[in-house]
Amino acid sequence: MDWGALHTILGGVNKHSTSIGKIWLTVLFIFRIMILVVAAERVWGDEQDDFVCNTLQPGCKNVCYDHFFPISHIRLWALQLIFVSTPALLVAMHVAYRRHEKKRQFRKGDQKCEYKDIEEIRRQRFHIEGSLWWTYTSSIFFRLVFEAVFMYAFYFMYDGYQMPRLVKCSASPCPNTVDCFISRPTEKTVFTIFMIAVSSICILLNVAELCYLLTKLFLRRSKKAGNRKHHPNHENKEETKQNEMNELISDSCQNTVIGFSS
Amino acid sequence: MSWGFLRDLLSGVNKYSTGIGRIWVAVVFIFRLLVYVAAAENIWKYEHDEFECNIRQPGCENVCFDHFFPVSHIRLWALQLIMVSTPSLLVVFHVAYRENREKHHNQKLYTNPGKIDGGLLCTYLISLILKTGFEIVFLVLFYKLYNGFQVPHLVKCDIRPCPNTVDCYISKPTEKMIFLYFLVATSCLCIVLNLSELSYLIFKYSIKCYLKRYIKKRQ
Numbered sequence: 253m254d255w256g257a258l259h260t261i262l263g264g265v266n267k268h269s270t271s272i273g274k275i276w277l278t279v280l281f282i283f284r285i286m287i288l289v290v291a292a293e294r295v296w297g298d299e300q301d302d303f304v305c306n307t308l309q310p311g312c313k314n315v316c317y318d319h320f321f322p323i324s325h326i327r328l329w330a331l332q333l334i335f336v337s338t339p340a341l342l343v344a345m346h347v348a349y350r351r352h353e354k355k356r357q358f359r360k361g362d363q364k365c366e367y368k369d370i371e372e373i374r375r376q377r378f379h380i381e382g383s384l385w386w387t388y389t390s391s392i393f394f395r396l397v398f399e400a401v402f403m404y405a406f407y408f409m410y411d412g413y414q415m416p417r418l419v420k421c422s423a424s425p426c427p428n429t430v431d432c433f434i435s436r437p438t439e440k441t442v443f444t445i446f447m448i449a450v451s452s453i454c455i456l457l458n459v460a461e462l463c464y465l466l467t468k469l470f471l472r473r474s475k476k477a478g479n480r481k482h483h484p485n486h487e488n489k490e491e492t493k494q495n496e497m498n499e500l501i502s503d504s505c506q507n508t509v510i511g512f513s514s
Numbered sequence: 515m516s517w518g519f520l521r522d523l524l525s526g527v528n529k530y531s532t533g534i535g536r537i538w539v540a541v542v543f544i545f546r547l548l549v550y551v552a553a554a555e556n557i558w559k560y561e562h563d564e565f566e567c568n569i570r571q572p573g574c575e576n577v578c579f580d581h582f583f584p585v586s587h588i589r590l591w592a593l594q595l596i597m598v599s600t601p602s603l604l605v606v607f608h609v610a611y612r613e614n615r616e617k618h619h620n621q622k623l624y625t626n627p628g629k630i631d632g633g634l635l636c637t638y639l640i641s642l643i644l645k646t647g648f649e650i651v652f653l654v655l656f657y658k659l660y661n662g663f664q665v666p667h668l669v670k671c672d673i674r675p676c677p678n679t680v681d682c683y684i685s686k687p688t689e690k691m692i693f694l695y696f697l698v699a700t701s702c703l704c705i706v707l708n709l710s711e712l713s714y715l716i717f718k719y720s721i722k723c724y725l726k727r728y729i730k731k732r733q
Contacts, residue, residue: 254517254548254551254552255548255552257518257521257543257548258544258548261543261544293556300560300564300685300686301560309568310566310567310568310569310681310683311566311567311568311668311681311682311683313566314564314566314667314683314684314685315667315668315683317685317686318667318685318686318687318688318689321686321689322688322689322692323688323689323692324557324686324689326553326556327553327556327557327689327693330549330552330553331549331553334544334545334548334549334552337544338544338545341540341544345536345537345540348536349533425568425668425681425683
């Protein structure tokens with residue numbers, strides 16, 4: 253079980269995403285997950301071993317490290333990536349539910365069902381409209397929220413995105429204010445800024461996708477309204493016929509009534 | 515043999531689960547297994563090396579570490595994941611047994627061997643009860659072994675051969691505590707999902723049974 257399994261799960265969602273969604277997924281896997289696994293984990297690998305304090309007091313290093321790094325960057329990123337990927341599962345579940353309903357219809361032998369066999373239902377790509385539109389839009393919204401929350405958490409916990417070379421620590425059992433030195437601060441700063449930049453790009457992609465979906469919805473709605481305005485006869489031919497028949501019936505009834513009364 | 519094996523097993527179970535069961539599998543995969551492998555394992559990797567006591571007496575650190583961590587958090591977490599996933603196999607075995615029976619008698623005995631009814635319903639309910647039971651047992655074990663879900667940064671130890679009460683410092687206590695709370699939260703979520711699935715199935719099949727009996731009475 254590793255990031256590859258997440259890739260398999262999310263790959264299925266890719267089929268039903270918009271183009272921007274597909275770009276987002278690619279950015280997520282190549283510029284975030286792959287960078288995390290291949291590079292960032294090595295940079296932070298020896299973080300506590302090479303965190304050195306200018307004291308021989310046992311326990312001082314542990315306590316100071318815990319004070320300055322309540323949760324390591326690398327773990328926060330892993331959690332961020334997991335939380336940001338999860339809303340896509342809502343879409344996957346909705347699609348699976350729709351497929352299940354269509355399969356049920358097909359098995360019942362419903363004439364309305366337009367599929368020739370079950371394989372076609374399995375392979376079919378659903379368009380993002382109706383309730384699926386709402387699920388998809390909510391998933392993008394949650395993605396945005398999670399990204400923003402984690403970026404803020406980073407900023408709040410580490411007082412910005414820069415890694416200092418030296419921190420001063422006076423937590424017990426350190427006998428006085430000791431200097432503690434962080435390993436590879438510049439490399440860590442570079443990777444932190446890189447991850448923040450890619451997060452921002454992902455946020456922009458999500459916002460663009462949200463705007464695209466909203467625009468699509470409004471265009472579709474205005475097209476429908478426009479069709480109804482310009483072609484009332486075309487749309488309501490059946491209704492007009494029914495109205496004519498109703499008029500004929502009511503006329504004949506009236507005549508009958510008048511005939512009776514006279 | 516690794517976590518991939520468990521993942522494959524659970525994917526097999528997914529086929530015969532209800533909707534809530536599938537959500538449970540997704541929660542276990544992503545919020546428990548993936549978090550364990552990608553994040554939590556590395557926090558506890560060097561816990562013994564980084565455990566430091568304010569003493570130079572050989573053996574004191576070993577003895578104190580063993581006293582305060584009889585079973586490491588991370589190992590308990592792994593055991594919990596395995597025990598909690600295993601009852602789902604009962605369902606897989608039952609379906610395999612049904613399919614075998616059909617093959618043996620060379621005729622269709624069930625409308626759909628994977629449909630949750632009759633004996634398979636009982637097996638499914640038992641597996642849900644076992645899953646919930648294991649979750650609760652492990653949460654209680656965590657609570658009792660470590661006096662709550664806190665990880666202190668300092669513990670005082672006076673076991674032989676430590677000459678007196680020494681201060682021992684645990685590495686990364688805050689990070690460990692955060693992930694322990696995450697473990698507890700996901701366990702509770704899984705318990706809620708299991709109980710909802712249990713109630714849903716009991717309710718659905720009671721209504722079905724009642725309706726059948728009512729229709730029979732009317733006839």
